[in-house]
Amino acid sequence: MELKDKLLNSYLAFQEDYALREELHQTRLDALKVFEAQGFPTKRQEAWKYTSLAQLLQKDYSLFPKTSATSELRGVKPYFLADVDTYKIVFIDGVYSPFLSDTTHDGIDACLMSAALTKPKYRKIVETYFNKVVDPTESLTALNTSYAKEGAYIYIPKNTVAQKPIEIIHFATGNETAIWLQPRNLIVADQNAQVQIIERHQSLKAHEVVTNSVTEIYAHREAFVDYYKLQNDLDTAALIDNTYITQETQSHVSVHTFSFGGKLTRNNLNFKHKGSHLNSTLNGVTILEGNQHVDHYTLVHHSQPNCESHQDYKGVFSGRSHGVFNGKIYVDEIAQKTNAFQQNNNILLDDKTTVNTKPQLEIFADDVKCSHGCTVGQLDEEALFYLRTRGIPKKEAKALLTYAFANNVLESVQLPALKRRINGVIASKLGVNLGFNL
Amino acid sequence: MAYTEEELKKELENKEYEYGFYTDIDAETFPKGLNEDIVRKISEKKNEPEWMTEWRLQAFAHWKTMTEPEWPNVKYKKPDFQDISYYSAPKQKPQYNSLDEVDPELRATFDKLGISLDEQKKLAGVAVDIVMDSVSVATTFKETLAEKGIVFCSISEAIKEHPELVKKYLGTVVPPKDNYYAALNSAVFSDGSFCYIPKGVRCPMELSTYFRINQAGTGQFERTLVVADKDSYVSYLEGCTAPSRDENQLHAAVVELIALDDAEIKYSTVQNWYPGNSKGEGGVYNFVTKRGICHDRAKISWTQVETGSAVTWKYPSCVLKGNHSVGEFYSIAVTNNFQQADTGTKMIHLGKNTRSTIISKGISAGKSQNSYRGLVQVHPRAKNARNFSQCDSLLMGNQCGAHTFPYIEAKNNTAQIEHEATTSKIGEDQIFYCNQRGIDTEKAIALIVNGFSKEVLNHLPMEFAIEAQKLLEISLEGSVG
Numbered sequence: 001m002e003l004k005d006k007l008l009n010s011y012l013a014f015q016e017d018y019a020l021r022e023e024l025h026q027t028r029l030d031a032l033k034v035f036e037a038q039g040f041p042t043k044r045q046e047a048w049k050y051t052s053l054a055q056l057l058q059k060d061y062s063l064f065p066k067t068s069a070t071s072e073l074r075g076v077k078p079y080f081l082a083d084v085d086t087y088k089i090v091f092i093d094g095v096y097s098p099f100l101s102d103t104t105h106d107g108i109d110a111c112l113m114s115a116a117l118t119k120p121k122y123r124k125i126v127e128t129y130f131n132k133v134v135d136p137t138e139s140l141t142a143l144n145t146s147y148a149k150e151g152a153y154i155y156i157p158k159n160t161v162a163q164k165p166i167e168i169i170h171f172a173t174g175n176e177t178a179i180w181l182q183p184r185n186l187i188v189a190d191q192n193a194q195v196q197i198i199e200r201h202q203s204l205k206a207h208e209v210v211t212n213s214v215t216e217i218y219a220h221r222e223a224f225v226d227y228y229k230l231q232n233d234l235d236t237a238a239l240i241d242n243t244y245i246t247q248e249t250q251s252h253v254s255v256h257t258f259s260f261g262g263k264l265t266r267n268n269l270n271f272k273h274k275g276s277h278l279n280s281t282l283n284g285v286t287i288l289e290g291n292q293h294v295d296h297y298t299l300v301h302h303s304q305p306n307c308e309s310h311q312d313y314k315g316v317f318s319g320r321s322h323g324v325f326n327g328k329i330y331v332d333e334i335a336q337k338t339n340a341f342q343q344n345n346n347i348l349l350d351d352k353t354t355v356n357t358k359p360q361l362e363i364f365a366d367d368v369k370c371s372h373g374c375t376v377g378q379l380d381e382e383a384l385f386y387l388r389t390r391g392i393p394k395k396e397a398k399a400l401l402t403y404a405f406a407n408n409v410l411e412s413v414q415l416p417a418l419k420r421r422i423n424g425v426i427a428s429k430l431g432v433n434l435g436f437n438l
Numbered sequence: 439m440a441y442t443e444e445e446l447k448k449e450l451e452n453k454e455y456e457y458g459f460y461t462d463i464d465a466e467t468f469p470k471g472l473n474e475d476i477v478r479k480i481s482e483k484k485n486e487p488e489w490m491t492e493w494r495l496q497a498f499a500h501w502k503t504m505t506e507p508e509w510p511n512v513k514y515k516k517p518d519f520q521d522i523s524y525y526s527a528p529k530q531k532p533q534y535n536s537l538d539e540v541d542p543e544l545r546a547t548f549d550k551l552g553i554s555l556d557e558q559k560k561l562a563g564v565a566v567d568i569v570m571d572s573v574s575v576a577t578t579f580k581e582t583l584a585e586k587g588i589v590f591c592s593i594s595e596a597i598k599e600h601p602e603l604v605k606k607y608l609g610t611v612v613p614p615k616d617n618y619y620a621a622l623n624s625a626v627f628s629d630g631s632f633c634y635i636p637k638g639v640r641c642p643m644e645l646s647t648y649f650r651i652n653q654a655g656t657g658q659f660e661r662t663l664v665v666a667d668k669d670s671y672v673s674y675l676e677g678c679t680a681p682s683r684d685e686n687q688l689h690a691a692v693v694e695l696i697a698l699d700d701a702e703i704k705y706s707t708v709q710n711w712y713p714g715n716s717k718g719e720g721g722v723y724n725f726v727t728k729r730g731i732c733h734d735r736a737k738i739s740w741t742q743v744e745t746g747s748a749v750t751w752k753y754p755s756c757v758l759k760g761n762h763s764v765g766e767f768y769s770i771a772v773t774n775n776f777q778q779a780d781t782g783t784k785m786i787h788l789g790k791n792t793r794s795t796i797i798s799k800g801i802s803a804g805k806s807q808n809s810y811r812g813l814v815q816v817h818p819r820a821k822n823a824r825n826f827s828q829c830d831s832l833l834m835g836n837q838c839g840a841h842t843f844p845y846i847e848a849k850n851n852t853a854q855i856e857h858e859a860t861t862s863k864i865g866e867d868q869i870f871y872c873n874q875r876g877i878d879t880e881k882a883i884a885l886i887v888n889g890f891s892k893e894v895l896n897h898l899p900m901e902f903a904i905e906a907q908k909l910l911e912i913s914l915e916g917s918v919g
Binding site for chain 1: 509816818831833834835836837838839840841842843844845846847848849850851852853854855856857858859860861862863
């Protein structure tokens with residue numbers, strides 16, 4: 001049976017098993033219809049020109065884990081952020097793990113989507129935000145909506161700063177040969193609230209796992225949301241990440257995406273502006289090897305005047321890896337005084353690597369500052385030679401230059417513990433120990 | 439200041455295409471519609487050999503299976519292909535007996551552009567005396583060219599006179615099945631030019647002048663084929679700065695350039711077709727396929743100034759097949775009122791050490807939409823490919839749009855590709871500075887636009903660059919940023 005049919009057929013069983021109140025039920029049914037009409041995206045669609053899901057879709061995935069899996073803390077501890085205390089929302093095969101998690105209702109809400117969807121006290125928030133930030137016509141998002149059940153729910157009330165960063169971690173145990181997960185996150189930062197969030201997907205065993213995740217972020221006036229995605233999964237894992245962000249006046253939202261692994265990663269990142277004088281930051285570092293494939297698809301829609309957006313994506317590719325960047329800045333007629341910047345730099349280390357990049361500008365307002373730049377090239381031979389004349393071995397010299405190349409983005413990481421972690425990952429990727437942290 | 443901003447804006451909006459339409463042509467025209475018989479008849483009419491007819495029919499058969507592309511960033515009413523007459527042999531009668539009868543405004547424009555008196559007559563449709571200079575000039579040209587062994591004639595003539603050359607090269611760069619409009623053109627092309635430069639010959643003149651005098655009325659489905667044999671050079675100029683009167687709504691031309699080893703082709707286009715009125719009614723659809731292939735160490739350089747047409751849809755491309763070959767693309771696209779342009783280039787790097795440069799300048803005013811769409815593709819075997827692209831857009835007013843869609847595909851780790859794009863408007867401080875020095879606003883804008891487009895204008899043949907510069911001024915008359 002084709003995966004699409006399977007998803008459509010399984011819905012009946014799912015809905016009986018997980019009854020929701022009428023409006024939510026209707027939302028999910030509508031979403032299912034959208035998915036049914038559109039199906040999975042193919043390479044014939046402009047947005048998916050360079051990324052094919054065909055191979056992924058051939059497998060027979062189990063949609064619901066049969067057994068409730070547990071994991072030893074010992075096995076998963078290395079994936080938590082060390083030396084810093086965090087709130088944790090942990091899922092194993094899509095099921096919440098109370099044992100590993102550390103949720104809170106003290107001042108802020110960092111808990112579960114399933115609770116938010118069912119408990120009456122969250123009803124108002126769910127009605128206001130759930131499925132309101134996303135683009136309901138996008139087929140994979142709609143598929144996620146129709147199966148929306150579990151994920152993280154974070155609410156930061158007015159004038160509150162979340163004291164600890166929040167980690168959202170999804171583990172796949174690999175108990176099933178192939179599994180299809182669809183987590184759904186909702187994050188609301190009320191006026192003048194601040195929060196830092198780290199999201200991670202990790203498989204524990206080399207078994208097929210596909211995650212079709214949707215995250216909705218709503219930032220009210222003057223809110224600060226700092227969101228980090230760490231993608232360093234095994235080569236059997238695929239991730240389709242759909243993140244939608246709506247911002248109000250003077251809010252700051254930044255999303256950092258670190259893609260270091262996974263068979264196929266697709267990041268759909270969408271910013272919508274509902275107020276003026278706000279700031280959006282989209283940064284990314286991609287370091288790939290082997291047969292890995294990462295596709296960054298970003299959209300920043302400037303629909304209000306006096307807003308700023310800043311995009312900086314760096315990619316380093318070796319082996320037969322394939323990197324895609326597709327960034328679009330859309331400036332409406334009324335969005336005067338927009339300042340939008342977009343940059344994508346790529347380094348190719350091996351001759352079998354491929355990079356496709358498509359930075360796009362669509363501008364309808366005249367008093368704007370919009371620019372983009374993109375490059376594809378190699379490490380500077382002369383710089384490499386210089387370092388080697390100083391007695392630095394080739395591998396280390398290359399690593400130093402790669403660090404320097406990605407440094408802009410690394411510098412803007414606000415969490416020192418996370419920065420150390422990322423530095424460590426990069427060092428191990430490059431097979432060096434530089435003996436210092438940048 | 440002579441004008442206030444409002445006045446200028448108003449004038450700009452109301453600025454009609456001053457050159458009008460002349461349809462009073464006594465021509466032999468086929469009935470409307472398109473089918474196999476029509477294709478056969480076109481071929482027959484032109485006394486084409488069997489192979490050519492077959493070639494057309496194959497293209498037509500394929501065209502029937504294709505659908506019109508939807509991807510360009512333009513909106514227009516799809517032409518009805520059965521409502522077009524595909525052949526018309528114009529027997530143009532002179533409309534005027536002397537230049538004095540010509541609309542003085544039109545003459546003023548010609549003067550502004552600095553077009554010679556004889557050419558003016560030709561362009562305005564004035565009867566040209568048989569002993570006119572232009573004719574003798576043309577004859578001299580022909581002699582000079584023949585001396586060097588250069589073949590320059592209409593494509594129908596070439597099919598008859600030089601079938602071996604045409605057979606060898608026609609459709610090799612733009613195959614008949616390439617795209618919807620290329621297929622249509624292959625089936626029904628009416629005429630066009632053919633040019634062959636023999637080995638080691640440097641064409642002594644711009645092929646423009648000659649061309650302009652002899653081919654005032656270009657066809658609706660034009661087919662151009664330029665072959666530069668080894669180590670030769672040619673500079674070819676298409677179109678005309680002078681506004682062109684044209685009764686055809688749909689233009690689907692195909693241009694093929696072949697630069698053999700060490701050859702160089704410089705192809706310049708200036709297009710100023712009817713862009714429709716200020717309400718966005720009417721205007722020419724310009725759907726062109728232009729492509730060149732470079733063999734070893736060859737160079738193709740496209741330069742274009744696009745100011746006309748209601749809808750433009752063209753991507754002059756270079757296939758850099760040979761090692762050390764070079765492709766260049768310089769473009770200025772100006773859109774005003776309701777014009778839409780989706781234009782750019784493709785640089786396909788196949789050979790080693792290939793280089794390409796893309797400089798594109800878009801200027802949008804009024805309610806127009808101006809898009810740059812480009813592809814830079816480096817194939818796995820294209821070692822040390824180098825590309826530099828720069829796309830700048832200038833917006834005038836907040837009702838127009840500027841779009842950039844660059845596609846960059848690198849499959850070789852020795853490739854070096856750079857792309858940068860900016861969007862801006864004419865700074866008030868720049869205008870203020872000019873005003874303060876006694877330069878009125880309109881002149882100041884012309885000055886700034888010229889500066890903005892300079893990198894491209896510099897690549898046009900000399901005398902032509904001056905005309906193009908003036909054309910820019912005229913196209914943007916009255917625009918205020």
